[in-house]
Amino acid sequence: MPLKKKEIPSPHSISRRDFIRNAGVTAAAFTILPRFVLGGKGYVPPSDTLYIAGIGVGGKGESDLTGFAKNPKARIAFLCDVDDRMAVKSKTNFPQAKYYKDFRVMLDKEAKNIDAVSVSTPDHTHAVAAMAAIQRGKHVYVQKPLTYSIFEARELAAAAKKYKVVTQMGNQYASADHVRTAKEMIDAGLIGEVTKVQTWTNRPVWPQGIPTPTGKFNVPAELDWNLWLGPSKLIDYNPAYLPFNWRGWWNFGTGALGDMACHIMDAAFRILPIDFPTEVECSTTTAWSGFFEEAHYNESCPASSIIYMKFPRKDGKGDIQFSWTDGGLLPKRPEELLPNEQLGDDGNGYIFEGTKGKLAGCYNTAPTLLPTSLMKTVTLPKQTIPRIPGGEEGHYTQWVEACLQGYGKMQLSSPFEYAGPFTEAVLMGNLALRSYAMQGPNGTTPGRKTLLWDAKNMKITNFDEANQFVKREYREGWTL
Structure with a gap:
């Protein structure tokens, strides 16, 4: 019952x-x-x-x-x-x-x-x-x-x-300790004023940059395909999309950024006084269908990409230059990192560059100053930010407690007032990627330029075609 x-x-x-x-x-x-x-x-x-x-x-x-x-x-x-x-x-x-x-x-x-x-x-x-x-x-x-x-x-x-x-x-x-430790280190001035942040991931680890699947297949009896499509346009069922590879298709997923950026980029948004970017540009892997024949698989997310964004600091102290790379692409190894030292962790990581030094880490590993020898000689700041009991697992139980206490009674790690603007910035990268893939009448790509973003009005001001990616079309019966 x-x-x-x-x-x-x-x-x-x-x-x-x-x-x-x-x-x-x-x-x-x-x-x-x-x-x-x-x-x-x-x-x-x-x-x-x-x-x-x-x-x-x-x-x-x-x-x-x-x-x-x-x-x-x-x-x-x-x-x-x-x-x-x-x-x-x-x-x-x-x-x-x-x-x-x-x-x-x-x-x-x-x-x-x-x-x-x-x-x-x-x-x-x-x-x-x-x-x-x-x-x-x-x-x-x-x-x-x-x-x-x-x-x-x-x-x-x-x-x-x-x-x-x-x-x-x-x-x-x-809700993990590591991001709070990184914030305490940066707030203490150990690397000075941050001017640049680099982030990266080894995703996708699923197929991307490939042709749209074809063929006719029977829908499994256990699956309601119409409900699975939800707000997306009606297309034929194909087992290539389920149960996990939907991530690589623009109809359903948000690619490598959607999978990992909300983990890896979180440190930058939690530590720095930023919210919305003003500029974004990108480049992606080129796919080929034949000799000198460039393929345009616009329904599939790219196999790899590099994205650059500029964030004005909310405290008026200039701009933060931000980069994201995926698909196995990595930023240049910092000169302070010894040849045998690992960059990030398991193919994911971030580097904060400040006026006095650098801080490296990942969403699931402790932050470290570069060169790493500084961790033995510098006096690290005392803990000032409350930790979440249970860390990552506490992310769940924290929400349960907050729900029982009621709205506004308890601070959470990622409420929508924070997660909303953060997600907007993450998805700005995808807007750039999809604009980049648009081919112009002369064979050039109009998206291969810096896109200027008006956050207040949610609009790209210098390439109107890109604005189709701000809001999706909803299938009847599935609108907000």
């Missing part, structure tokens, strides 16, 4: 203490209170329980739900997935949870029984699912990247504030 909340007061409208006081319970009467109030060892009363619905419960969705469930106050009450094959493990982990295929049906039918929603679908469905939950007053946790488009990121951040719901983007390393 599905878990219900009938006659259970919402944890947002009444606290356990208020429940006891309003019921007129006195100290003398505590000996006859029911277990609902007193509880036993490890018992969490329904009024202190967060009832969560998962949308997209396979793969990362399954691990997200497992992360929430580590908090005894969380109850995974509903599961939703368009592909029964992907939901098997979550159904086993949470056998009492009621199962749906269409999140719109679930949110309508179970509105009174859901407190919060976790969205772990492919990128193209993030915003429509999250917005449907927010508009019903549900707290939301959304996997990175927060949205598929720049417009969607702006809209979700505004909606979270309007509906006063607790939000968190699923870049769990935003």
Whole structure:
């Protein structure tokens, strides 16, 4: 049977203490209170329980739900997935949870029984699912990247504030100690004023820069292909897209940036006074279909790319020059790094360059000054920034606690007020990549120039064709 909340007061409208006081319970009467109030060892009363619905419960969705469930106050009450094959493990982990295929049906039918929603679908469905939950007053946790488009990121951040719901983007390393250590080091002036940031990843580790798949295939019985497409245009089913390779196709995914930038670039946004870039440019790998015959696989993300952005500092101290490389491309090794020392970690990393020195690290490794010998001679700053208990795992339980406390009561690592502008900047790289791929009438690429960005109006001011990538077209029935 599905878990219900009938006659259970919402944890947002009444606290356990208020429940006891309003019921007129006195100290003398505590000996006859029911277990609902007193509880036993490890018992969490329904009024202190967060009832969560998962949308997209396979793969990362399954691990997200497992992360929430580590908090005894969380109850995974509903599961939703368009592909029964992907939901098997979550159904086993949470056998009492009621199962749906269409999140719109679930949110309508179970509105009174859901407190919060976790969205772990492919990128193209993030915003429509999250917005449907927010508009019903549900707290939301959304996997990175927060949205598929720049417009969607702006809209979700505004909606979270309007509906006063607790939000968190699923870049769990935003709750790790390493980024806080890096901020303490930079705030202490160990490398002076930061002027340049380099970031990189070894992604994609899935197919990109390839022709659009063809052929006719039967849709598996367990999969609702129409629901899987969601807001994207209607195309034929092809097994090349599922279960994971959708990341490399612009119809559904956001490529290497969408997969890793919300982890790797987080340090720059968390440490520096920046929000929106003013300029972006890029270059990508060239694909060839024959000898001297350049191929244009515009539906597929590029195999590798280099992106440059300029961010004005909000404190007025000049600009930050920012770069991103992927597909195995790396920045030049710093002269301070010894020949046998590793650059980053597992193909991912960042370098902050300041007026007095450099700081290198990665989202999951401790930051280090360059040359690394400085770590033994420099006096490192004391810890001043509170750590998140549990680090990356605490990213999940932190959100559960914040939902139970209510909007505005607790600071989170990646609320939409932060994650929205951050995601916009990340997706600005994809706007540049897609503009770069557009061919002009004379065989040149108009996107091969610096694009000027008006963040206030969400518009490229010097190449209007690029603005089609700010906001996507939605299929009927799937708009925000």
